[in-house]
Amino acid sequence: MEVENIKTIHLAADHAGYEHKEAIKEWLKNSVYEVVDHGAHQLHPLDDFPDFINLASLAVNESPTESCAFIFGGSGEGEAMLANRYPEVRATVYYGGNEEIIKLSRQHNDANVLSFGSRFVSVEEVKSSITKWLSINVLEDEKYNRRNGKIKTTVASLYK
Numbered sequence: 621m622e623v624e625n626i627k628t629i630h631l632a633a634d635h636a637g638y639e640h641k642e643a644i645k646e647w648l649k650n651s652v653y654e655v656v657d658h659g660a661h662q663l664h665p666l667d668d669f670p671d672f673i674n675l676a677s678l679a680v681n682e683s684p685t686e687s688c689a690f691i692f693g694g695s696g697e698g699e700a701m702l703a704n705r706y707p708e709v710r711a712t713v714y715y716g717g718n719e720e721i722i723k724l725s726r727q728h729n730d731a732n733v734l735s736f737g738s739r740f741v742s743v744e745e746v747k748s749s750i751t752k753w754l755s756i757n758v759l760e761d762e763k764y765n766r767r768n769g770k771i772k773t774t775v776a777s778l779y780k
Contacts, residue, residue: 625685626686629648629653629689631655631689631691632677633659633660633672634692636669640736640743644690647747669702673702676689676733677703680708688732690750691703694738694739696713696715696735696736696738700733707779709732709733712734713737714737716737716740716745722752723752726753736749
């Protein structure tokens with residue numbers, strides 16, 4: 621379980637994803653990665669996911685090839701939408717089903733953030749997905765490099 625350049629894993633969750641995040645943090649504790657928990661640090665039913673997802677997303681944005689993030693919410697959708705506001709973040713959502721999407725998000729799209737819908741996946745499914753995701757490197761095929769380059773150029777133009 622090791623992507624070529626990833627050294628740091630960032631975690632973040634709101635109340636809906638708190639228990640999943642805590643379980644994954646404990647599971648990753650003895651891994652080869654530095655694990656940074658951006659919160660929530662306690663279960664609070666009225667917290668707001670942007671407070672925590674922003675911190676993890678900013679961290680990945682500052683080191684997009686050497687870090688990644690696993691973020692957790694009820695559906696994972698809002699969390700991914702927010703994460704994708706950062707120009708160097710490429711977030712995808714997983715809330716169960718065919719794990720092929722995990723593979724393709726890395727291989728084809730160079731995703732560096734995986735957002736989980738905690739209401740739809742068990743902790744064991746999350747562990748399986750993370751194990752798979754961390755074992756997959758980005759394909760260096762010309763068409764994927766071209767497409768990912770176009771995404772990067774488009775996003776960069778939005779932030780000028």
